[in-house]
Amino acid sequence: MTVPADVEAGRARPEELTEAPQALVVVPTRELCQQVTNDLLTAGKVRNVRVLSIYGGRAYEPQVEALARGVDVVVGTPGRLLDLAGQRKLRLSQIRTLVLDEADEMLDLGFLPDVEKIMEQLPAKRQTMLFSATMPGQVIGLARRYMSQPTHIRATDPDDAGATVANITQHVFRAHSMDKPEMVARILQANGRGLAMVFCRTKRTAADVADQLSRRGFASGAVHGDLGQGAREQALRAFRNGKVDVLVCTDVAARGIDVEGVTHVINYQTPEDEKTYLHRIGRTGRAGNTGTAVTLVDWDDIPRWQLINKALNLDFHDPAETYSTSPHLFEVLGIPEGTKGILPRAERTRAGLAAEEVEDLGGRESKRSGGGGRAKAGAEEAERPRRTRSRQRRRTRGGVAVAADAPAAATAAVPEQSAAEPEAAPADGAPRTPRRRRRRRRTTTSGAADS
Incomplete structure (x- = not known):
């Protein structure tokens, strides 16, 4: 140019x-x-x-x-x-x-x-x-x-085994869905762990895992489609700046996102196919660095994982059944013995997601959930003065205004007028009393005729 x-x-x-x-x-x-x-x-x-x-x-x-x-x-x-x-x-x-x-x-x-x-x-x-x-x-x-006469250029490392990168250590465990949060919390306390990314298949799961990790003491953020653009950029900025060291996301962040210092990638849910798996674990081990990729496969996802394993020619056809207390989990991932699922207070040194400001993007999505719009609306609601004037009710009976302290018996009686008596004209300024109809009962004459 x-x-x-x-x-x-x-x-x-x-x-x-x-x-x-x-x-x-x-x-x-x-x-x-x-x-x-x-x-x-x-x-x-x-x-x-x-x-x-x-x-x-x-x-x-x-x-x-x-x-x-x-x-x-x-x-x-x-x-x-x-x-x-x-x-x-x-x-x-x-x-x-x-x-x-x-x-x-x-x-x-x-x-x-x-x-x-x-x-x-x-x-x-x-x-x-x-x-x-x-x-x-x-x-x-x-x-x-x-394209006119395109040239196909393939950039690979000679040491790479198949489609995966050689400097990424891969682990696959068969895990129960109820035990996965505890397993992730202990994996995140492994020795030498830097920044970590946790991938989920659904937006709801990503939001739930991020909340659970926050309650366990980890500085975590979330990136998924239900968040406004401002909240998504806030989480990514906090992750790049080190204010948050765990990013829970869907596959929206699996493509091309390059963050320096990512050492661990955890597949909380099995990816859809082998391409998604490659893109997920490719967030670590970049530019010659080493990384660790951990995949937690539920019992229902074993057939899907076996297809991925076969397509990529991996050695994890039948993952070992693993729980948060399994000794081999601590051994292969370098987790200190006695680690629990809650981060000790002495290790909670990150500033957290709240330390990163939400940028006002000015678009329609700035008012979506998590994008800062809800907080602003709550502040405006708090600043708005409450209505102090009480609502006044006007009591009427038969079209005539009735005083609040008037007895009910006095206002209930309305004089009846005969059909032949003409209606009196109301005085100037006085409310007009509506005319009440007379009810006439029908009498049968058949009995009188017989007598």
Whole structure:
């Protein structure tokens, strides 16, 4: 891409400068979008490259204003990118480089139609790059359709065994669902444990496990789809900054999230397939570091795990039955003898999730659960003065106002008027008394005629 520094150095002509984006990076998740943006800002700091992240959950106005001022690189999720492009706020006519990060995940999440619509708006002459840890047939088909003579580059370590990384020590245990929280609490107290990520299949399980770990004394945060974008970014920031050392999340954080210092990955629930398993355990053992991956397989998930084991050619076809008090659990994971399921108070040194502020994103999701909106609403409710005026009731009987202290007998009697007597005109200002109808009883004449 061309930036003003290139013109000043004589590497480009002034007419090559443009305010429209010159590179587009498409990612499947919001968390990955923020991470890629931060990495590109760091890499392009010397050249003063303008990078903008575009994703849902944030207000439109700041993103539209940044696009109007001009950017060089746009990183975004397919939905918001397509939305702004349809409103002609995002110009794609000057794109020279397209990057699809975690391409297989975008296909799994159903983003293929949106990605194709975005690619149709790009210039035909461009450079296209697809990045993915796994390369299924759909990704290869996408490359053949939209790329000209693509080159497949595979970056692996010669020491890697099969599809897994050699410097990740893997353990698989058959565990009971009722004993898993106790097992996780003891695994998190293993010797040499740094940051840890606990993966769950469902949002409800992730929220429940995070609450249980918090009650056991661990500084934990949660990242799942039921949280607002502000709460999700708060948990990730606290995890990166070390205020929280345990992150409980769904597979939304299993793709591309790179946090330095993650030593343990725990699969609280068995992943759906082998691709998800690879992405989960890939959060540790990055950049030459070592890591530990622990998978807890419930009895009902044994068939699913055996399919994963066979696909990846692992040696854990029949995991050993393990409980929180099993001696081999303490031995293989380096857990000190006598460790209980509650973190001692002397080891509770982290600041916790509350020490990280929630950023006000200005979008609709800022008022969702966990995004800070509920707390603000509660504060506004507390500041609002209570109603002091009591409600006044007006008693009437027969259309006439009745005093509160008047006896019931006095107001109950209403003089009856005969049908022939005309109704008296009410005095000026006096309420009109409604006329009461007379009831007439029907009499039979058959008995009198017989007599």
